[in-house]
Structure formats: C-alpha cells, structure tokens
Amino acid sequence: MYKTLISASELAAHIANPDWVVVDCRHDLMNPAAGREGYAIGHLPGAVFGSIETELSGDRQGPDGVFRGRHPLPEKDALVETLRSWGVNDGSQVVAYDAHGGMFAARLWWLLRWLGHEAVAVLDGGMAAWQSIGQPLSVDLPAKAPGAITVRAPFVPTVTVVDVMNNIEKGERTVIDARAADRFRGENETIDPVGGHIPGAKNRFFKDNLQPDGRFKDAESLRAEFAPLIKDPQRAVMQCGSGVTACHNLLALEVAGLPGAALYPGSWSEWVADTTRPVATGDA
Known part of the structure; x- marks a missing residue:
C-alpha cells in the first residue's frame, strides 16, 4: 500500500493493475480549462481526469448563502459518486498526479484520506518523472467499471x-x-x-x-x-x-x-x- 508518495518506476510496475486507479489532477488557477485540455492531448495510460474546479471542490456558497471560499470541500456524497464513477473501491490503490510538483494532486490525496481511504499516493515528480523514465502517454479514454468506495472514519482533521x-x-x-x-x-x-x-x-x-x-x-x-x-x-x-x-x-x-x-x-x-x-x- 502506498500512502504518501510513489515513484514513477513503482507506478509503471502497476499501471495495468485493475485494482489501481490513476487520476490526472492537472490544473491552472488562471485557466481552469487547461487541465482537461492537457489530459486530452496526453495522459498516463488508463488515467481518468479529476477537475479541481468541479469534482474536487464543492459549491462556493453554502446552504446559508455564505461564501465558503474559491475551492470549498465537496459534499462527501458527491465526492463518493465521483470516485465510484472512476472505478474506486475500498480496496483500490489510488495514485494522483499533475505536472506541478503535486500542487493539485495533493488535494485528491487529502480528500481521499478525509473519506477514510488510506491507499492513496501522489506520483513523486508528476508527469515529468513519468516521461523521464521513458514511459508513454495515451489519449485513450479508459472504460471503468463502477466502483463501490464507502465513507469511513477520516484520517485527517479540519477546522472552520x-x-x-x-x-x-x-x-x-x-x-x-x-x-x-x-x-x-x-x-x-x-x-x-x-x-x-x-x-x-x-x-x-x-x-x-x-x-x-x-x-x-x-x-x-x-x-x-x-x-x-x-x-x-x-x-x-x-x-x-x-x-x-x-x-x-x-x-x-x-x-x-x-x-x-x-x-x-x-x-x-x-x-x-x-x-x-x-x-x-x-x-x-
């Protein structure tokens, strides 16, 4: 189980494992469309795309109409449905990556730990590390069977x-x-x-x-x-x-x-x- 970081070579050895789910978290705070556009040009084989603006964040206004910040936490039920659509189960090893030193991938790492999922890691060095060892990119969209991840006790605390x-x-x-x-x-x-x-x-x-x-x-x-x-x-x-x-x-x-x-x-x-x-x- 990888719980913090995983190297490109370690990920390459498991990239085809059906129990592993790889998520592309690339993003640009000044251009929110950049991440998905980059994913379409080329991503790690089998990876799905996770948007910081939508899947990995919630509504900026709470039920009371008060502004909660630019990227508030998503509702847990909504996050679970997103993860299930990516094929994530309670036993899945999830790997998040980006092209920004983990700047955005760490958000997904934290969110999964917030749901009580321990087997999640960030690709150390991101896409650059992956390509530096000669690993390929893909433009194929993966077909994922629905997952069944559930919410458990969180590993991480929050404050208001x-x-x-x-x-x-x-x-x-x-x-x-x-x-x-x-x-x-x-x-x-x-x-x-x-x-x-x-x-x-x-x-x-x-x-x-x-x-x-x-x-x-x-x-x-x-x-x-x-x-x-x-x-x-x-x-x-x-x-x-x-x-x-x-x-x-x-x-x-x-x-x-x-x-x-x-x-x-x-x-x-x-x-x-x-x-x-x-x-x-x-x-x-």
Missing part, C-alpha cells in the same frame, strides 16, 4: 473559520500559510485583491517542499525545515489561498513523519470575504 478566528486570541494552534511570500505579505494584488495573511500565521511556501527536479525532499530534510515552524503537528493548521496547496504542506508533513495537522478548507479566500475579519501584512 470560527476556529481560526478564535485561535487569534487563544494562540493554541500554529497556522501555516502555503502561499508564496509576496502573497503572504500582501504584495500581490493580481492574485489576492485583499492581500496579507491571518494574524499570527507563519509562511511555508509549498514549493519549498520540493527538490529542483520537482520531487519531494527526503523526510529528514522536511522535518528539519518544518521544525522552526511547528512544535506539535497535531496543534497545527494548514491554509493557503483556497485550501488546495495547503494539502501539499500536509502531504509534506506526512512524508516527514509529522502527521496530525488540520486543514482550514476555506483558507484566505473565505477569510477575506468578511471584511470584519482582521488582516495582517508584511512578514510573520
């Missing part, structure tokens, strides 16, 4: 915007923001019209989890780099712009052997939707 607001005063949790430093400081109005960060938050850009070749750093290196930021991972909260790249930090913590941190799904996009919530700028 209320929890994060209360934590500003209490300081019981360490909040880590996965956005780039300029966004964290409030200097990138193109992406974040309301710039800055949640008061008290620290910054860990998700790309800092990667080596130059796009693969994750080793466990020892990740532990050493997270050590100044997090004393107790079970008292930590990961957030980002909309709850997507925060999952990359959560995956890195698992690789480092530091499990237990929570995701704030709404993240910055939900936080700033209410102008009464405080905003900090500059460095942490």
